[in-house]
Amino acid sequence: MTTAAATHTYRDDVGSRMGMWLFLFTELILFGGLFIIYAVYRFKFPEQFSLAARELDTLIGTVNTIILLTSSLTVALSITAIQQGKKHLSMMLIGMTIIFALAFLVNKYFEWSHKISIGIYPQSPELLNKPPGEILYFGLYYVMTGLHALHVIIGMVVLVFSMVFIAKGKINQQSYVKLEAGGLYWHLVDIIWIFLFPLFYLIS
């Protein structure tokens, strides 16, 4: 008979990964709710939506897309690095990911503040004068990109912790499932953006 005590004290990476995937699933559904709302309103106000979309700056959106895609790459590389035991390289790559994330947020900040300065924000007189479809579009724009930005921030916190764990040796060549989880989370943030980008910036 297997003494099962052993089977349960050793770590189970498959299980940990499974937990993480389930969690990511719930995050996807969370955004899924927003995508449903978006779809319903786009269906209801097709012209007004595309009219409003023209006011977004596609350039900023594109730059941010490239930034996030690159950061996804660096995070993936950091996992490979730790698997090969290259601790410092791995930390450096995570550091780069965090810098990309910051750049993304700075970009976002300029984008939002520009919109706000020209009077487009919820309850602004400017916006309230527009037809309902445009009000909804910008409402959704702020909510969805805002929630996404919040996830970027959470992702950054997770990455900072991963870096600390690597430094302390808690994440190492033999045991890197925590970093994998952080990486998965970061990919999720990236993927959601990949959906947000065309929905808001490209379809017009």
Added chain:
Amino acid sequence: MTSNVPAIEPDYLHAQTNSKGIGAWIFSTDHKRIGILYMVSMLVFFLTAVVLGVLMRLEMLTPGKTIMQPQTYNTFFTLHGIMMIFLFIIPGLPAVFGNFLLPLMIGAKDVFFPRLNLLSWWLFITGGLLALVSLFLPGGPADTGWTFYVPYSIRTTTNVIPALFAAFILGFSSILTGLNFITTIHRMRAPGMTWFKMPLFTWALYSTAWIQILATPVIGITLLLVVVERLFGVGIFDPNLGGDPVLYQHLFWIYSHPAVYIMILPGLGVVSEILPVFARRTIFGYKVIAYSSLAIAFIGSLVWAHHMFTVGMSNTGMFIFSLLTFLVSIPSAIKVFNWIATLYKGSIKIEVPFLFVLSFIFQFSIGGLTGLMLGVLAVNIHVQDTYFVVGHFHYVMFGGTGFGLMAAMHFWFPKMFGKMFKKIPAIIGWLLMTLGFNMLYFPMFILGYLGMPRRYYDYLPQYQSYHIISTVGSWILFIGILIIFINLLISLKKGKKASANPWGGKTLEWTVASPPPVENFHEIPVVEKGPYDYSEYEIKPESVK
């Protein structure tokens, strides 16, 4: 199976830990302690909400003002609903008994993510306290009803934001519990415990967990959007700004209908656990019961719009949702038939948990049948938002899950605390509860049919006789609940010592000491038989002459 009780090992209640006093509990990652934490906190919320319910009933004793102002009544039914739903019935069985029993039942030492488990409880408490705090903040308690329907929930000046936020946090806690349970069930079953050797309560938890993680995010985002609307006036649901309040209802019920199954599935699991033990018979149709849990979880996710037949929907839409609603009753009915078949020719031993199970089956059946009536379009239009609905959901949630919880509390009480409770007071409590319950809620079907709307403070004099019966019922029920709790509390101190397996159960939790040792199993058991093997009690063909 041989006994798994090591000679001397501290049980989980008395074990030494790093922290002292209450810290040894609120920072403990032992799934058993977390289960007890949930139990204590949940029961506090439950009793508070019961008192609110009884006060509401008292108000309804006479037409016009009896004891409170209309606005107070509005806040009472809101808070009663929020607490009962989000703080009692949703976490009730999974968080309390799931936490305590799941690892024991599948032969594991803990859940897969013990620290996450503790975090779930902390979130639960934070959400609960936030709901309570919102009562005392300036602005007054929320008065929207637990459904937070827009546009009213955007316009009212009461403390809707804290209440919404509380519900959001509670949802997060529920997601984490579900995620933890799924991983635990997949990864930590004892050697030999195949899927179809798992106890049925674990099957129920498994189905529930899937609903928890698939449906809860939807309500999370929906409630968050209402918060954002209130704070910034974004206008996603506000008709003034082009938003659509009906969309809110869809999103709300996409979660809240499946949530009904989060509430009831574990209750069904408890019944499937308790019945075979007291009927001394292998449960009839084990696999069918297991599958029907999954079927309920699946079909149950597709019927949400039966809450919205009167808000304006296409005829095709109404027809489909009505049909699906009928379909979902099939797996539930299958379970009831299997239970009855289990009882048939069983050598039944009448004990308190069994009595509660009987009430469960009776009341759940009435709740289910009236649910079918509500699924019929014509009837629905007539009784939508009347006391008929109030009667229906209390029969299902309280008459079903609530009584299931009582059954579970008595059934596993010896295991949890190592003490037996006194039987006579428990039976009196059960009798009063069952009597009071039916007296309280049955008249509501008639009231609703006659046209008494729900969430109304005042009513026409011709309804009064039914209201009087109902209110008197609430007193009897209340006394029954008090007797039950006082009896259990006294038994904690004075009860006789319980053996490892006082009822003769066959699932793994009965193979360890009562209360269980910290590590659950000295040696992880190897499972060979299914969970309900009572063949030794069954009449052999040759002995029947």
